[in-house]
Amino acid sequence: MSRVRVQTGDFDLGAEMARLRAGNAKVGAVVSFVGTVRDLNEGAAVAGMELEHYPGMTEQSIEAIVEQAMRRWPLFDALVVHRVGPLKPQEQIVLVLTTAAHRGEAFAACEYIIDYLKTEAPFWKKEQTPQGARWVDARVTDETALAKWAQA
Structure with a gap:
């Protein structure tokens, strides 16, 4: 099974989690992150x-x-x-799953992956707002989150 999929269709968290841990009795922790589309960003309705x-x-x-x-x-x-194409508020955008023997490693790796995805993966996001379409830049908080991994 590939560790990375980019697709237009939605994903099923439960099915993906079951597939990732299937057959490995050593898995003691499964950590997930699901990012969704919000209906508000930087003070504007989306x-x-x-x-x-x-x-x-x-x-x-x-x-x-x-x-x-x-x-x-x-x-x-x-x-x-990671999904691409048009998405509406409340729809799922991204899923990150990690499995490990212990929760600490699984949590840290999941957070690391999403922090790098937010800043380093080549995606471009355009939001539809009442004022018209706008491209979304990386946030300062995303860059700050990424910086902590260089120190760790």
Whole structure:
């Protein structure tokens, strides 16, 4: 099973989690992060969002992030599913799953992966607001979250 999928369709958290841990009785922790579309960003109502990417390059970039996490923590496995295309508020955007023997490693690796996804993966987000469409830049808080991993 591939550790990275970029797709237009939705994903099923329960099914993805079951697949990732299937057959490995050593898994003591499964950590998940699901990102969703909010209806408000930077004070403006958001009616929808469109995510664009470069096929092939995006998957390679995310795979490199996952591999870094796999080397840094004693994980059994990890999975990233990221959606692209038009999305509405409350829809799922991204899934990050990590499995390990213990929760500390699984939590840290999951947080590491999503922090790097938010800043390093080649996605472009355009929001639809009452004032019109606008491109979304990385937030300062995303860069701050990423910086902590360089120190750790």
